[in-house]
Amino acid sequence: MSELATMNTHLDTIALGDYQWKINTRTLYYKGIKNGSKKDTISLTQKQFDLLSCLLEASPSTIDKEGIIEKVWGTKHISSESLPQLINRTRQVLGDDDKTIVANKPGIGYLLNFSLDIPLEADNLNPVNDISNVNDVIPIQPIVTLNKKLKTQSNLNRAWSVLLLSLLILTCINAFHAGSSIYYKYSFKSVMQSTPYPLFSQSQDGNVVHVQIGKNECSFTKGTNTLDCS
Numbered sequence: 118m119s120e121l122a123t124m125n126t127h128l129d130t131i132a133l134g135d136y137q138w139k140i141n142t143r144t145l146y147y148k149g150i151k152n153g154s155k156k157d158t159i160s161l162t163q164k165q166f167d168l169l170s171c172l173l174e175a176s177p178s179t180i181d182k183e184g185i186i187e188k189v190w191g192t193k194h195i196s197s198e199s200l201p202q203l204i205n206r207t208r209q210v211l212g213d214d215d216k217t218i219v220a221n222k223p224g225i226g227y228l229l230n231f232s233l234d235i236p237l238e239a240d241n242l243n244p245v246n247d248i249s250n251v252n253d254v255i256p257i258q259p260i261v262t263l264n265k266k267l268k269t270q271s272n273l274n275r276a277w278s279v280l281l282l283s284l285l286i287l288t289c290i291n292a293f294h295a296g297s298s299i300y301y302k303y304s305f306k307s308v309m310q311s312t313p314y315p316l317f318s319q320s321q322d323g324n325v326v327h328v329q330i331g332k333n334e335c336s337f338t339k340g341t342n343t344l345d346c347s
Contacts (some may be wrong), residue, residue: 133218140170143165145211164189167189168204171183177228260320
């Protein structure tokens with residue numbers, strides 16, 4: 118493998134055998150002479166795309182079967198035949214008959230062998246995607262870096278959501294206590310500023326309190342805490 122393979126996180130287009138792959142798409146472009154034996158373009162299935170992306174992300178290192186299964190299927194429990202079948206179908210798509218593009222290192226894992234290549238030629242592109250000057254195309258960020266940024270952004274959004282929810286709860290609690298304080302403040306002022314009961318008197322020594330309630334007069338003796346109404 119070329120030593121430039123270590124720069125895979127900065128690549129936009131790589132060569133996989135006879136095909137060019139813009140690594141954030143699911144389309145392969147044949148870069149050889151058109152002779153009818155090769156299709157101009159090949160569409161990868163989602164699982165094939167996930168497999169190649171997984172191997173590219175690990176490059177130039179190998180990645181074991183468990184790592185591939187977890188990244189492609191999102192679980193550790195699949196049929197024992199699922200991964201070999203996916204690898205064989207992907208090799209068939211790439212024309213990797215000698216198994217050198219998706220290479221297996223027994224007992225270690227799988228490795229993606231690729232090389233840098235010239236930009237895609239306009240006459241090899243699907244007519245829908247045809248462009249007049251490939252050099253004018255703005256490079257699309259590689260899927261590896263993009264996935265990391267999306268994951269980071271997702272974590273930041275989750276953290277902001279938790280923070281905003283906490284602030285909202287604290288604001289509601291503070292508003293409740295502030296409202297209660299205002300209510301009790303005005304209640305206290307209302308009591309302090311209220312007009313005293315007019316039919317009220319007490320003895321000179323302050324020990325007996327007399328209160329006129331309707332036609333009844335009640336006397337309360339503080340010393341004995343007795344109430345006498347007549």
